Amino acid sequence: MSCVIGIDLGSTTTKAVVLDGNGAMLGRGITNSRSNYDLAAAVARTEALINARFGLIQQRLSGAEREDAVARLRRAFVLEQMLHQLRRLEELMREEVDRSAPSDLRAAFTEALERICGRIADEEVALFQEPPATRSDFFRDAAGSAFMRIAEEVADPTGVSFDRLIGVYDKCIIRVENEPLDLDFRDHIADALKRVGTPEGLAEAVDHAVATDLTPVATVGTGYGRARLPFPKEQIRSEILCHGLGAHELFPNTRTVLDIGGQDTKAIQVDPAGIVTSFQMNDRCAAGCGRYLGYIADEMNLGLHELGPLAEQSRHAVKINSTCTVFAGAELRELLGLGQKREDILAGLHRAIILRAMSLLARSGGVSDEFTFTGGVAKNAAAVGAIRDLVDENYGARTINISADSIYTGALGAALFANRMVA
């Protein structure tokens, strides 16, 4: 089956989208960008192709239970990938200990690492049986928090201390991340299938998925790291154009696109064919990007995903004057000191970040119907609420589109450009 790939290298995450010959989405993948962009692109691509194969499996099955079966198989697969990386991590950590730990601690060190890694593996298997509502699937996040937690228990302040354990972990996790590990479909699907008990219909669907040729005939890259993609210049498209086209694909009546990413914000106007007519970027100032919220989350000791829900509880938003991230922190502390409620402050902060986006939109040509809002911040309900209010106040009624797939908009656009190349 012929397919094309679009890869969007962001500063925080790298996304890939696979389209079939007709431009329909087959699969998508996401990974954290890490320091090696080439590898991030390769991993995202692999994830997208894996995702595509799971899609094929699902298509092959019938029956009411199929979604659950595939979902379970997918989790088993992710578990196998994670265990594989965990084994590699342990291997590297042992080597590191042999290389650099004081000789009198080596045995204890190795034993401690074995225990920690063993427990992480056990926990992962247990989580597979009883999955939590939400969790990060990125190895670094899952392994990191587990390692820290278990290391605290296992550590011996007089010998293999917590600091020593974390030190070795930090050194090796980066290397694991930056190694091209075999995380491909073929490598682990068999084990995953076994783990779920090899149900009959599933096995046949898996065989079919494995056998399908999914070699992309064209690839287009975009995003901040795109200059370092191993593609010739003709296969690179600006992220502005990719975002515009991607948004248009998701919502064909889109005329204005707002993308608030981690490190930059883009306001894009497109014509009926999805071609960009004008754009404005904020790529220098943290206020108005996702980073701003990250900063706030740190200040308030909250998780990023907790900000939106808490802000939504506000009945009376506090007006935040500072547009600069640095001063916003100071203003935040002062307001807390004055007794203002956290949710009210947060509501004000969300409005502030959206105000910056509104300026950018105004500079790019305003908000026309329909308005598509993409990027990580689009998942934040309070931000979305603020957008709705401000668009309504300043431009009147507009259809506001937000897609669950919005983080893939750029990669989708890139894939669509790839499609045009082979058409």
Next chain:
Amino acid sequence: MAEVLKDQSMLLQKEMIAQHFARLEQAPERHEPVVYTFVPGNLTELIRSFGALPVLPEINALQSGMRKQSGEYIAEAERSGHSEDVCAYVKCDIGMMKSGNISPAGTKLPKPDLLLLSYTGCYTFMKWFELLREEYDCPAVFFHVPYQGDGVLEPEHREYMIRQLRDTVIPALEKATGRKYDEEELRRRLALSARAEDDLVAVLESAKQRPSPIDGYFGTVYYVGPIFSAFRGTEEGVEYYRALREEIEARAAAGLGPITPSGSLDDQRYRLVVEGPPSWTHFRDFWKMFTDEKAVVVASTYTKVGGTYDTGFRHDPNDPLGTMADYCSGCYTNLNLPSRIDTIARYIREYEADGFVINSIKSCNSFSAGQLMILREVEKRTGVPGAFIESDLVDPRYFSSANIKNRLESYFQMIDARRRSAA
């Protein structure tokens, strides 16, 4: 033939500048008076008619930028109390002074015998010379060029300028140089200016051809050097522009594009108009971002800050004081915003540009305040797309290659996409 001619004007100019700096270094010994003044509204013919040598602190600053010295000078000025927020030219100059007053050519700069503050559309100039006056403890004369608030030079304003020249500026020059005003010498020089101006305009307008034999921004910045600084109204100046014109006409006849740091740009894919000063610290990198995309600049507004000649103005030896008033009033920095928009739109039309780029400079409020409106107005009036990028004159901290390249590449791809869909 092309080989021989290609570097002629560049070499000639380098020689002229080197000689000028050498002469400046000797000036105290040879009792040649030295007058510091500004590029917009520079009264070079008048200054030289008194046998004095002009020094242009702006040009020193930009040269320092090009030679990567400005960062340290600016730091020096900020250490001595200057704000981050203010014009980098001023800080660079102050820093250069505090570091021994060595010119970008490596020669010692003489102290001024007079500061001729031509207040022509830049408020900061006023403060600059107040600061220099304090450092040098020398006389300063203020020449007020009224702003063209309504887009024309009012007769009363012209009279006011003539009166100032007669009653204030000339007496100040007489006092500082110890010589009497020599109107014949002034007329002689004004006639020389007019000849050079004819040739310069021919060179500027050659960009209307396809391909354009010049780059109307990066390349032209070199071309206007002599006429904006010490050489308008001199025989060397006349000779330079004659040689330059010949060289450019030869290139045009041979169907050649401009010489750029990346070679001759004969295949020109995009014709652009640029508004705003260049980034001097990253001049070549910035130029390369254009040439890499085969973009040639056909006209620019910055190259008119030292005088606008392409609307027909020539220095007129028959009306020495009046003509200097006319000259000063027409400098681009002294034009009101609607006139600037008219100029850019006219350039786009007359030079058949595909688009325009605004390089918004942090240091320069005179240029920058209102440029976002210029962007929208010009797009509305001409229908061609505008790119908006941000950098600085000589503060290297404010040039982000990645950001600018990102915006420019997106811009060029946008034009491509529009061309394809129009086809």
Next chain:
Amino acid sequence: MSRATVVDWARELYEDLDFGTVHRWLDQHPGSKAAGYLPVYVPRELLHACGFLPVGIHGGGDRLEIIRGDAFYQSYICHLPRSVIELAQSGRLDMLSAVLFPSTCDVIRNLSGMWKLLYPDTYVRYIDIPQVPDAAAAAQFYEGELHRLVNDLGAVSGKVPTPEDLAASIGLYNAMRSAIRALYAARQERPWDVPTEELYLLLRAGEVVPPEEFIARVGEYLDGVNADRRRPRDNSRVVIAGAFCEQPPLGLIKSIEKAGCYVVDDDFLLGDRFMTRDVPLDGDPLRNLADAFVRNDLKTSVLFEGDPDGKRNLMKQRAAAAHADGIIFATPSFCDPALLDQPMLRNGAERAGLPCIAFKYAENTGQFQQFREQAGTFSDSLKLWGAA
């Protein structure tokens, strides 16, 4: 009105971003028009003589959310023009038939051009002021400008003023400036009786009401002040310099006072006090006004300083005149006039043994903790080590 009522009256006007009082005036004077002006200095008497209500446009301070304004300005330009554009684009300045832009800096200058394009039906004029030391040439130029201005404004308002009208308006504004000088003098003598917050609110009120009303209110306020003597506190006496255009939020002024400083001189709303002496009333009014401007002895960042020692000595002079112990340089971020002058002014002050601190603000600065701390520490140090 009692003193407290005057302050309440002023505060209400300050907080009203919809210029309700201007609308009421227009309703009460059918056929008359209102004209706006930007900081720092315009000759308001001309507006008045043409029958306009002069309305000072000072942005939205910390009370206006900027949505459209930021689309016009990059981040490295001061805040004032953003809120001015916001006021305009939100319709709050629709009642102005003319807007004047003085030559304060390049941002205000360019804003005049933007205004021409945004509001082609409004009369816009950029007022170039002469900065040359040749008084005769300067006066001639400026007089020409004023003539043209008066004719243009008269065409807009429908009333071209006679010399008597002009003289009368000049007289009125002389009185207004006297009233302001009286306020400043009272504060300087007894800052414990005239908190800067109240003085400031009064000045702001004076930007949107007819001069007669302002003069009356100031009179009532001063009467109230004289009748209600308070006890002096152990505060330091400071001069605030740099806040002549984009105004600080009221909270900032209050923070400085609360931190233990008496502000005994400042350059808030400097345009109101630009002319330091009465403009003569007999003879040609425009000539007198032009002449008075040219010979005016006010030193400020928006004017060229002809005296080489001017900037060096200025802070010392101002501190001496106000019997102040120290200088607070409070400037808006990105303000070229204030920030470029500051090194010269500060060096001069410090050479004269005057303690100084400096900080930057924006008209919409929202938190004052750091200003309180800085001003508090400064005030303490002034008391401890004094103006020895």
